[in-house]
Amino acid sequence: MLGVIIIHISTPILKMSFGKNMQYWWIGNIVDSAVRFSVPMFLMLSGATMLGREYPLKEYFIKRMFRVLFPFLFWMAVYLVFDWATLVPKRQPHGFNRILHWGTDLFLNAGISKHFWYIYMILFIYLFVPFIGKWIRKLSRSSILYVSIGWIVLTVCCKSVPLNLYTWKEDLFSKFLAYFLFSGYLVLGYYLSKLSGSSRIRLFASLLFILSVLSSSVLTYIFSKSAHKLDLSMYGYLAWNTIIQSISLFLWVKDSGITNRFLSTVQHTISDYSYGIYLVHVMVIDILFNYGVFWKMAYPLISLPLLAVLILIISFSIIFILRKIPFGNYISG
Numbered sequence: 171m172l173g174v175i176i177i178h179i180s181t182p183i184l185k186m187s188f189g190k191n192m193q194y195w196w197i198g199n200i201v202d203s204a205v206r207f208s209v210p211m212f213l214m215l216s217g218a219t220m221l222g223r224e225y226p227l228k229e230y231f232i233k234r235m236f237r238v239l240f241p242f243l244f245w246m247a248v249y250l251v252f253d254w255a256t257l258v259p260k261r262q263p264h265g266f267n268r269i270l271h272w273g274t275d276l277f278l279n280a281g282i283s284k285h286f287w288y289i290y291m292i293l294f295i296y297l298f299v300p301f302i303g304k305w306i307r308k309l310s311r312s313s314i315l316y317v318s319i320g321w322i323v324l325t326v327c328c329k330s331v332p333l334n335l336y337t338w339k340e341d342l343f344s345k346f347l348a349y350f351l352f353s354g355y356l357v358l359g360y361y362l363s364k365l366s367g368s369s370r371i372r373l374f375a376s377l378l379f380i381l382s383v384l385s386s387s388v389l390t391y392i393f394s395k396s397a398h399k400l401d402l403s404m405y406g407y408l409a410w411n412t413i414i415q416s417i418s419l420f421l422w423v424k425d426s427g428i429t430n431r432f433l434s435t436v437q438h439t440i441s442d443y444s445y446g447i448y449l450v451h452v453m454v455i456d457i458l459f460n461y462g463v464f465w466k467m468a469y470p471l472i473s474l475p476l477l478a479v480l481i482l483i484i485s486f487s488i489i490f491i492l493r494k495i496p497f498g499n500y501i502s503g
Contacts, residue, residue, distance in 0.1 A: 171444040172478060173208030175451055175485075176201060178285070179477045183465050188400045196387075197470040202405065203386035209288060209407045210416035213352060214359025216292075221303040221360040234296050238445070241503035242289050245449040249283045250276070252453055256460075278338045285452045287335040294349050295356065306357060314361045321354035325408050333408075351408055355416070362417065367425035375421035382415035440482070446489030446503030447482065454484050 183198030250273050254262060263272040276282055281290065306314060333348035334341045365371075386404045389411075393401035404411055428434045440447070458464065458481070465473045492502035 171208075171440060171447050172482060173205035173211070174285075174448060175455075175478050175481050176205045176474070177208060178452065178455055179465060179481070180205075180470075180474060183470055183474075184400060184402070186466075188394065194470050196391075197474075198465075199390055200383065200387045201470075201474060203390065204383045206386065206405055206407065206409075206412045207416045207419050210355050210412060211419065212288075213292075213295075213355035214362070214416060214420055216295075216299075217356030217359030218363035220299055221306050221356060222363075223303065225300045225303075227300060230300055234293075236500060238289070238293060238296065241446065241449060241501050242286075242293070244501035245503065246282055246286070249286075249453065252456075253282070256456070281336050281338065283452055284336055285448070288448075291335075291349050291352055294346075295353050298353070299356070302353070302356065306360060311361070311364060314357065318354070318358050318361050321351075321357065322410075322413060325351050325354065325413070326410050329403075329406075329409065348408075358417070359420065362420050363424065365421070367421065372422050372425070375418040378418035379415055379422060382411050382418060386411050386415070440486065443486050443489050443503075446492070447485040449503045450488050451481055451485040454481050454488070 180198045180202045183194055184202060187194040187198065253276060254269070254272070263269050281287055306317075309317070328347070328351060331347070332341075332344060333351075334345040335348055338345075390402065390404045393403065403409065406412060428437055455464075458477075463477070463480075465477065467473050468476070489502045492498040
């Protein structure tokens, strides 16, 4: 979750400083390159924790509805109100029909908020998790490895295919192709979770993770310089280097644990609130940006960690308060 926040506050550095202040750009580039694992890791954790279980279908879908769908519908409505309120007054639609038309158009063109693409995708994938799990549990470990390798090859081969993640207009085939490709991370997470770890594997994985960060940042610079414009293709969640980064980090940390009681409590608390934090954090970023609180407020090596912690704390606090009101736990996330 912290990685997602860092992506959303560091990417503007790349867009605003490219060709102007390359020192700042390199800071944003390296930081952004180091957290591309965040979305794949969410999916891999889902695969590791969900595909190994047998679910009564009715119980499974009811739980997903209360845990995922209801909070999402609530926050969709909140973001619609927020988007309307932040429009220039003369552009604000008034009257039920005009607001309905504006809201529908916003949903079709931008999915209401850009970060909601992940929720649309995970809701779709969750429909098939019980069936994917039943199929994958029948396979041998070597067969699951071959499936994962086949998925990686297919994903790399589809790199040139433009995938529609944000809009609901036209080209729905590429959207569902993207959902299918992203679902491979669940199988990968399930497979990696079954591997026995060792200090040698963790050392190799840590070195591989560092190499993935270096390759992403250096190749992003080379491609951007060659194209004379910002090229963020290496940042793709389905790019080969992101897959390698996600695998290496998963193997690096999966058999590790936090022994410090305070840090362990922080970790578990943030994990419990992570869905709600994900849903609300973009609004928090937008509000802070409107008040001039963004990466430009200080040198990026200072502003980025401060911003990340600030956004995490504010987002957590909002969800914490929501959960304290009657029925708030059903809508907070």
